[in-house]
Amino acid sequence: MTIFNFLIPKAKVVYVTTNHTVRQTLERMQAHGYTAIPLLNDAGTYAGTITEGDLLWFFKENTNLDIKKAEEYLITKVMRSRNNEAVNVSANLDMLMDLSLRQNFTPVLDDRHMFIGIVTRRDILTFYQQHASISDNEETFFNPTINKIMARRSIRKYTNEEVTYEDIETIVDAGHAAPTAVNRKPVHILILQEQDKRNELYSRHRRGQLISEAGVALAVYGDTTIEESDFLLNNDCSAAIQNMLIAIEALGLGGVWIGCKDEEWRNLVSEVYEVPKKYKLYGMIAFGHPNEVKEAHQNADPNKVHLNKW
Numbered sequence: 001m002t003i004f005n006f007l008i009p010k011a012k013v014v015y016v017t018t019n020h021t022v023r024q025t026l027e028r029m030q031a032h033g034y035t036a037i038p039l040l041n042d043a044g045t046y047a048g049t050i051t052e053g054d055l056l057w058f059f060k061e062n063t064n065l066d067i068k069k070a071e072e073y074l075i076t077k078v079m080r081s082r083n084n085e086a087v088n089v090s091a092n093l094d095m096l097m098d099l100s101l102r103q104n105f106t107p108v109l110d111d112r113h114m115f116i117g118i119v120t121r122r123d124i125l126t127f128y129q130q131h132a133s134i135s136d137n138e139e140t141f142f143n144p145t146i147n148k149i150m151a152r153r154s155i156r157k158y159t160n161e162e163v164t165y166e167d168i169e170t171i172v173d174a175g176h177a178a179p180t181a182v183n184r185k186p187v188h189i190l191i192l193q194e195q196d197k198r199n200e201l202y203s204r205h206r207r208g209q210l211i212s213e214a215g216v217a218l219a220v221y222g223d224t225t226i227e228e229s230d231f232l233l234n235n236d237c238s239a240a241i242q243n244m245l246i247a248i249e250a251l252g253l254g255g256v257w258i259g260c261k262d263e264e265w266r267n268l269v270s271e272v273y274e275v276p277k278k279y280k281l282y283g284m285i286a287f288g289h290p291n292e293v294k295e296a297h298q299n300a301d302p303n304k305v306h307l308n309k310w
């Protein structure tokens, strides 16, 4: 999820520019029923927020004013009591949430500080209401961990934005935080960051497509000399993979589990990355900045939940 997912683009936003008059502003706000709207400079940068209250005080200070005279005053003559704080479109969602707690709408700017739209508090709340999985349970509705687990989907389309090494480290730490049988810790995680090598995988095997198209990929290996049970080694690696997929979601990234049942594929990855024979590949993850949005999971199918008796 990014700020883009919530953005109401400028073309659909009711705003005024510094060339508008007090009357035009009043009429625009009245026509659309808004109590506050963004004010833009001529060049399209964000200048502040005009509220009903600002206009009320302006009329109180200028008791000689009527609606006709209000035509003579530029909106810039009105003192603004507060300007809604703007956010850069590539800022993280936490920043947007923080601002949305304090203001009804948040202006969104691009890297050149141009106003590109707004995000309203109502849209954010509506989104969470629609996507919160267990909406009849208040405790889980507002539980960010449960919501991330339910929101995680397999994301297979990525933007070109680079994934930071800091994020990769956080994800790998989450993988290693997963439980392992008898606490043997047989899991190793190989980071496939270099593009050329990932391209080589794809040039030699069709399973490499997502891995070459993603921002980064991870390969999860089990040490067969530490955990001799293939069953448990598979469990250990799978727990690490799932932890990492949730961490990827929590960081605002998107990823997908790549199964590694095919021995030819496993041998190829191990050959290209020179992995010693005692490590077996159990699964991979391709991930990056998401370029697709999917619905969150809903409540579990009750036919697949068995309470005390099948």
Ligand SMILES: Cc1cc2nc3c(=O)[nH]c(=O)nc-3n(C[C@H](O)[C@H](O)[C@H](O)COP(=O)(O)O)c2cc1C
Pocket (backbone or CB within 6 Å): 152, 153, 154, 155, 156, 256, 257, 258, 259, 260
């Ligand atoms: C063991 C395992 C192997 C998977 N292998 C692949 C794969 O090779 N390619 C792929 O695109 N998705 C793969 N997936 C992802 C599933 O297709 C996906 O989880 C499933 O369709 C449900 O969608 P969701 O993750 O969005 O809930 C795999 C998932 C699991 C658990």
